[in-house]
Amino acid sequence: MMLVLVLVRAAVLLVGLAVSCSSDFAPPTxxxxxxxxxxxxxxxxxxxxxxxxxxxxxxxxxxxxxxxxxxxxxxxxxxxxxxxxxxxxxxxxxxxxxxxxxxxxxxxxxxxxxxxxSAFCTSIVAQDKHGNVYHGRNLDYPHSVLRNLTVNVIFRKAGKTLEKAEDFQDAVLRLSKIPIITGVYYIVGGARAGEGVVITRDRGGPADIWPLDPLSGGWYRVETNFDHWLPSPAKDHRREAAEKAMNATGQEHINMYALYQVLSIFPVCNGITVYTTIMSGATPEKYTTLVRPPDCRASSG
Known part of the structure; x- marks a missing residue:
């Protein structure tokens, strides 16, 4: 549904994050x-x-x-x-x-x-030197009221949390092939090494599938609201800023906290950023969302 609902479990961010981001807050569940x-x-x-x-x-x-x-x-x-x-x-x-x-x-x-x-986002999927895959996302939306409307949602069916694909490849296949009502970017992070991909969708099927490729230097993928193979619009520098920060961080230092820091730099995080979500399929208990202040640069530490 097109409500600003974050599909996350109630969570506590990594140790130290609350210290550097005291003006952020976790939404209700x-x-x-x-x-x-x-x-x-x-x-x-x-x-x-x-x-x-x-x-x-x-x-x-x-x-x-x-x-x-x-x-x-x-x-x-x-x-x-x-x-x-x-x-x-x-x-x-x-x-x-x-x-x-x-x-x-x-x-x-x-x-x-x-x-x-009017909704925009920046998503990153990355793999560290040990094969751990991390996934982060900012939602940008030019309505400040939504900072007080963001919620965590746990979907249940027959007493169980969510519906699951058999594995990462099954999930990618489902998201690539099932007809949808409009074009979209799916950013998927799995639980094992190499399980990360950006799927660019048309209504009828995939326009492009862009997987992680750590052996060739592709240890992360950044997706904003534009096809990754095309230049960013002249006034939108989120992709370039995120890529620069990821390169400066390096694969040997990437983790959930570092990814949060990347998603907190300007203009990746900006005046209309509503929330930041950080997650990893291998450690779902750390799946978390924080609502950002109007100027989230002030909370990025």
């Missing part, structure tokens, strides 16, 4: 049971946020992203075409959110469009 009916499965959000706050936040994002005249035009059009826009079970999920969170269905759908138009 909720459980979502995929066995519940779609229209009620997101109700746990109301345990941590009041519906009035959610309604005002949604309106703020819409108003700052979609011009008022366009909002008025889109509302009736979306209402007429909602059946086409909302394949199941997502339609029932959104209808449930609209009913319980106090927003109209049209605005709930429009909020998804706002996300698509």
């Amino acid at each position: 909720i459980d979502v049971n995929l066995g519940d009916e779609p229209q009620v499965r997101w109700m746990p959000i109301l345990k941590v946020f009041e519906s009035d706050f959610l309604k005002k936040a949604a309106q703020e994002v819409i108003d700052s992203t979609i011009p008022k005249w366009l909002h008025k035009v889109l509302r009736p059009l979306i209402k007429v075409s909602e059946v086409l826009l909302l394949p199941e079970p997502y339609g029932e999920e959104l209808r449930g959110m609209a009913a319980h969170f106090g927003t109209s269905l049209s605005d709930t759908i429009m909020l998804n469009f706002a996300y698509e138009a």
Whole structure:
């Protein structure tokens, strides 16, 4: 779903991180049971946020992203075409959110469009000299209200956490082949050496698969919002800054803390960075997210 939800377990970051990043904070955690009916499965959000706050936040994002005249035009059009826009079970999920969170269905759908138009990210997957694979991500989103709306979500089904592919290769195959509604970049980090890849997706299949290649010097991959084989836009220097920092860190010194530091430098971390997630498939207990302050450079130590 196109909510700003972080799929993480409740976690504590590495020792020392809280000292250097005292203004960062861990978001709350909720459980979502995929066995519940779609229209009620997101109700746990109301345990941590009041519906009035959610309604005002949604309106703020819409108003700052979609011009008022366009909002008025889109509302009736979306209402007429909602059946086409909302394949199941997502339609029932959104209808449930609209009913319980106090927003109209049209605005709930429009909020998804706002996300698509204004969300950015920087993702890095890297392997150290010992074969440990680390994965980090920043979400950039130009709405400060989202710093107070980010949550950790544990998805459960039949009492178990999440659904799993058989292994890393199976996950890569699934993410590469299954048709999706729009293009996307998948950054995948596994639990063993060599298990890291950036998948550039078209709606029907992969446009490019860019794996780690440590033996040839490709011990990390940086992906922002642009195809990695093309130059970055003139005003976007996140990729170059991240690559420079990764090279300065070196493969022999990369770890979860060092990766967090890379994701904390400007402009990788910037005025609209909402959160930073650090994880490693081999040590899921260290999978963590911290919400960043408006100027996260002040907290990078």
